[in-house]
Structures are given as C-alpha cells and as structure tokens.
Amino acid sequence: NFSFTLLFCFTAVGVLLALHTVSSNRLVCHMTNWAQYRPSIAKFTPDNIDPFLCTHVIYTMATINSFNQISPVEWNDEQQYNRLNSLKNVNPALKTLLSVGGTVNGMSPFIAMVTKSESRAAFIKSAISFLHTHNFDGLNLAWEYPGHNGGSQEDKERFTLLVMELSKAFEADAKENRKTKLLLSANVAALRPTIDKAYEVSKISLYLDFINVMSYDYHGDWEAATGHNSPLYRSSVDSGSHIHHNINSSVSHWLAQGAPAEKLLLGFPTYGRTYRLRSIATGLGALANGPADAGPYTRTAGFWAYYEICDFISSATVSWISEQEVPYATFGSSWVGYDDKKSYSSKVQWMTANNLGGAHVWSMDMDDFDGSFCSAGAYPLINHLRMSMGFPPKPTTTPSPTTTRDAVVDFCRGRPDGLYENSADKTTYFQCFLGNTYLHRCQPGLIYWDSCKCCNWP
Known part of the structure; x- marks a missing residue:
C-alpha cells in the first residue's frame, strides 16, 4: 500500500507538472492513419503512443464528403479514434485533435466547401458534432494550400472566413453546452510565395489557437542537386529563391506578416529526404538525379523515416552542415539529409530565442517509436525534443533503468x-x-x- 501511494503521488505530481508546462509550451505530435499499413515492426497505431510524450496528439486525417460533412477515411478510423482518446484516461492533461484535409480525386476537399457560406456552415456543424461524438478536443485544418492546386485566388479570403466562422461556432458551442471550447489549429506553408498567396496572416492568427508551420520539405529529389530537408539557416550554395528555403526565413516571414510568436509552432521532422548522386561529389549542392531507393518500411521513394536512417548511418559517412545546423549521410550513391538530436537541440535553442509557442512533430510514427532500430530507447527524437524544451520527467508506473x-x-x-x-x-x-x-x-x-x-x- 505504501508503494502504491508513492506511485500514485508521483503520477499525480507528474500530471500537475505537465499542466504547468503546457501553459507556456506546446509539443504537438501528428500521427497518421496510413502508418498502420507499414510492415512488421514499423506498423503504428494509437496503441504505440506514449500518453505522456506530447501535450497534444493530432490524428491525421479525415476528409470532407460531397455533403460538406467531415468524414473518416480508413475502414477502422472510428475504432482508432477511441483507442487514441482512451489515452486521456491515463494522462488527463493530454489533448487530441482531428486533422481534416488530404485530396479527393486529386483536389482538396476544402475548395468546393468554402465557396458558399451555406456549405461552410454545414461543414462546421458536422465538425462540432463529430468531434464531440468521438471525444476530440479540437480540429486541425490541413489544406495544402488555399489558392493552390486547383483552387482560386478567392480561396485566400474564404479560408479566413472559414477560420473565423469555426472559431465563433466553437465559442457558441462551449457556452451552450458548458464545455471547454474546442481547439482550432492549422498546418501552414513555410515558403514565402505560398504564404503570400494562401493566407491573410494577421486575420487568421486572431482565431487559431496555434499554427503549425511546416518547416520541412524545403528540398528534395525533385531538385537536381542535394539540399537539406529542414535547415535552420540558408547555406552558401543557396541562390535565387532558395535563400529563403530555411526555418529562419520562414518563421521571420510569418512574424513580419503579423503572426504572434506565441501561436507559431516550429515543425520538427522525424524523417529525411533522399537523393541519388550523379558524381563522386557528396556534399551539399552535389549533382543528383532523383531519389535513393525507397525505405523497406515506408516504401515511398524520396524519404526515409528516422528508424530507416538509423540503419543507413550504421555503415554510411555522416557529415554536419555547420552553417545550417543539420546533418546528412552518404553511402555509395545514396544521400540523405535528416535531423538528429544535435539538430533538434539547435532548433530548440533558436525556437526559444524567438519566443515561439512550441513545437509540432511530423510524425510520431516515423520516430523509432518502440526502440527497435536506433538503440536509443523508444521515441529517441521526440523524447529528446521534450527534454530539450524543458518539460518535466514523465511519470512512470515501473522503475526505469535510465x-x-x-x-x-x-x-x-x-x-x-x-x-x-x-x-x-x-x-x-x-x-x-x-x-x-x-x-x-x-x-x-x-x-x-x-x-x-x-x-x-x-
């Protein structure tokens, strides 16, 4: 009984400490509903989530049907919603959001929905009902991007209207049902031309609780020379518009356009972008021709999950790009730019110096979530991010050797x-x-x- 009492007290204190930290920092982690189809030990479901790892978990993703209603995508989404939200029984401080977006027949489902006030109202009504039914704490908008990919220039203003109407409806719902107001967030672009075309930054910032800047995919195999996926600063080989393909430039632009620093969350990728080298040159800016081979678990050419990178770097040459504060690795003709604990630490220092509201991670399922690959325990990147951000030690129900x-x-x-x-x-x-x-x-x-x-x- 004495041991149980100590355990209960430690767990309760841990939850209180977590609540203390959440007021000033968010660690938002995305999980994807397609990671359940990865083979063997890479298969990921809500059962693999550590409920004390992140302050918020975003389930990605749902869609919008032809009746302008929010709708599941996968056959077992509703079952997975229940598994995710049951984690709040373990950690009452955990918040969960449902992300909506993706494409339908190659087009964003937002494009048709936002055109009329009536269709926006139908979506908002269905979203509130859906979130309450499945015990989510909020909604995440994942439209890539207003005014792009088949959209019109009017989408920029229509997105603002959608965000404003959602926020006001969430407020009315909270008052009417005496519930905590549903959270509203959005995944947003990192490149300056896309930002300028897609968002009325100062207006949407008023209504969003937090803004996930997708500060990754700055470079990839679509380019003819190697570049890092998520560099902190520009490099000496950058020229033209590429001088802005970095975190410092992206966040500076969001701030200059009127986004409050405390609402901006910096994106931390748990994957790297790959290239196939064309010559003996292996450094940043080396000539490349398409991606390296697809990873054995993610099975998509052009990127590797962190756990796949751990396997690769065991025999590769690892280098550090000092001017961008990120690593890359090469073996044979394969090249990958990725993030590790050292680059995460550099980004946390930059994030803290710029008074940002916290971090968001894409995604939980591409970290070494059960410790099978990297010999560094479960979730080595996200756990390191969590500690680097100053969150307290996690409560545990068993003695930990580490x-x-x-x-x-x-x-x-x-x-x-x-x-x-x-x-x-x-x-x-x-x-x-x-x-x-x-x-x-x-x-x-x-x-x-x-x-x-x-x-x-x-």
Missing part, C-alpha cells in the same frame, strides 16, 4: 531548467526542472555531450 532521482539534490538549485553534464560520470547527465535534480543514464557505450545536449559515441 531515469532515476539522484542523491545530488542540490545540483539544480538556482539553475535554469534544462540538461547539464555530470562531470563525475560522463555516462550520465542531469535534468533540472523547477529546481529539482534528475539523473539520466545514457545507453550502454554512449556518453553525454553538452554540445548537442544528447548522448553520443565517445
């Missing part, structure tokens, strides 16, 4: 929240949170490097 309370209780007194090296033992490191000291242990064979706030080889 996370224990240290006897050196005074180390963190007076120190800011964050990760610190333990000079007495390089295989461990300290996490400070609210003046409390926690000791974490690296995986066997690794030591802590303060330069990347991560465990790596000696």
Whole structure:
C-alpha cells in the first residue's frame, strides 16, 4: 500500500507538472492513419503512443464528403479514434485533435466547401458534432494550400472566413453546452510565395489557437542537386529563391506578416529526404538525379523515416552542415539529409530565442517509436525534443533503468531548467526542472555531450 501511494503521488505530481508546462509550451505530435499499413515492426497505431510524450496528439486525417460533412477515411478510423482518446484516461492533461484535409480525386476537399457560406456552415456543424461524438478536443485544418492546386485566388479570403466562422461556432458551442471550447489549429506553408498567396496572416492568427508551420520539405529529389530537408539557416550554395528555403526565413516571414510568436509552432521532422548522386561529389549542392531507393518500411521513394536512417548511418559517412545546423549521410550513391538530436537541440535553442509557442512533430510514427532500430530507447527524437524544451520527467508506473532521482539534490538549485553534464560520470547527465535534480543514464557505450545536449559515441 505504501508503494502504491508513492506511485500514485508521483503520477499525480507528474500530471500537475505537465499542466504547468503546457501553459507556456506546446509539443504537438501528428500521427497518421496510413502508418498502420507499414510492415512488421514499423506498423503504428494509437496503441504505440506514449500518453505522456506530447501535450497534444493530432490524428491525421479525415476528409470532407460531397455533403460538406467531415468524414473518416480508413475502414477502422472510428475504432482508432477511441483507442487514441482512451489515452486521456491515463494522462488527463493530454489533448487530441482531428486533422481534416488530404485530396479527393486529386483536389482538396476544402475548395468546393468554402465557396458558399451555406456549405461552410454545414461543414462546421458536422465538425462540432463529430468531434464531440468521438471525444476530440479540437480540429486541425490541413489544406495544402488555399489558392493552390486547383483552387482560386478567392480561396485566400474564404479560408479566413472559414477560420473565423469555426472559431465563433466553437465559442457558441462551449457556452451552450458548458464545455471547454474546442481547439482550432492549422498546418501552414513555410515558403514565402505560398504564404503570400494562401493566407491573410494577421486575420487568421486572431482565431487559431496555434499554427503549425511546416518547416520541412524545403528540398528534395525533385531538385537536381542535394539540399537539406529542414535547415535552420540558408547555406552558401543557396541562390535565387532558395535563400529563403530555411526555418529562419520562414518563421521571420510569418512574424513580419503579423503572426504572434506565441501561436507559431516550429515543425520538427522525424524523417529525411533522399537523393541519388550523379558524381563522386557528396556534399551539399552535389549533382543528383532523383531519389535513393525507397525505405523497406515506408516504401515511398524520396524519404526515409528516422528508424530507416538509423540503419543507413550504421555503415554510411555522416557529415554536419555547420552553417545550417543539420546533418546528412552518404553511402555509395545514396544521400540523405535528416535531423538528429544535435539538430533538434539547435532548433530548440533558436525556437526559444524567438519566443515561439512550441513545437509540432511530423510524425510520431516515423520516430523509432518502440526502440527497435536506433538503440536509443523508444521515441529517441521526440523524447529528446521534450527534454530539450524543458518539460518535466514523465511519470512512470515501473522503475526505469535510465531515469532515476539522484542523491545530488542540490545540483539544480538556482539553475535554469534544462540538461547539464555530470562531470563525475560522463555516462550520465542531469535534468533540472523547477529546481529539482534528475539523473539520466545514457545507453550502454554512449556518453553525454553538452554540445548537442544528447548522448553520443565517445
């Protein structure tokens, strides 16, 4: 009974700490309903989600039918909704949203729906009912993008109307039913020409609770030379419009157009973009011709999930692009630009310095979610992101071999929240949170490097 009481108290304290952190930081994680079709140990469903990992989970995705009503896509979506939302029984602080978007016959379903106030009203009514029925806390809009891909220039203003009408309807619903107001977010473009054509930034920012800047896919196999998927800054080989294909430029533009920093969430990819090299040159800007071979689990040419990259870099040459704060790796004619713990740390520092509202991750199912590939435990990237952002240690129901309370209780007194090296033992490191000291242990064979706030080889 004594042990159970301690466990219950620790869990309760963990939930309270999580609530404390959510007020100033969001860690929003996307999951995709097509990851369930990946083979073997790469298959991902809501059962693979750690309910204490992220503050919000976005289920991707639903669509809009010909009656302008929100509608599931997969045969088992409704069952999966229930599995996801049951996680809130474990972590009451967790919030879930349903993402709507995609394409129908190659066109965004938003295009037809937003044309008339009556069709927007039908969609909004169905969305509120659908979210309540399936116990979601909000709606995420994933229209890529207003005014593009078959849309018209009027879509820019129509998207603003949709966002405004959704927000007001959510407010009315909360008052009428005495419920917490449903959340409203959107996935938005990162490239300047697309932003300018698609969004009335200052207007939509008034009504969205948070804005997921898709700060990835800046470069890929559609180009004739290698470029990084998600660089923090421009590189010396960038020219023309490519000087803006980076996080610093994208977020600066959103801010300049009137988006509040506290509503912008920086995108962290758990995948990399691949190329097939055309010559012996292997650096940034090397000539390329299409993608490397598709990964054995994601099975889509042009990108690899992080767990596939872990396999690749075990025999590849890994390099660091210092001017962009991101890594790439090559083996034979295959080239991949990706993110690791070190690049995540750099982006968190930049995100914090610019006072952004937090991070969003695309996607949970492409991290090494059960620890089968990277020898770094479950969710190595997202767990590192979570700690780097200053979230508290997660409550646990079983003793953890890698996370224990240290006897050196005074180390963190007076120190800011964050990760610190333990000079007495390089295989461990300290996490400070609210003046409390926690000791974490690296995986066997690794030591802590303060330069990347991560465990790596000696």
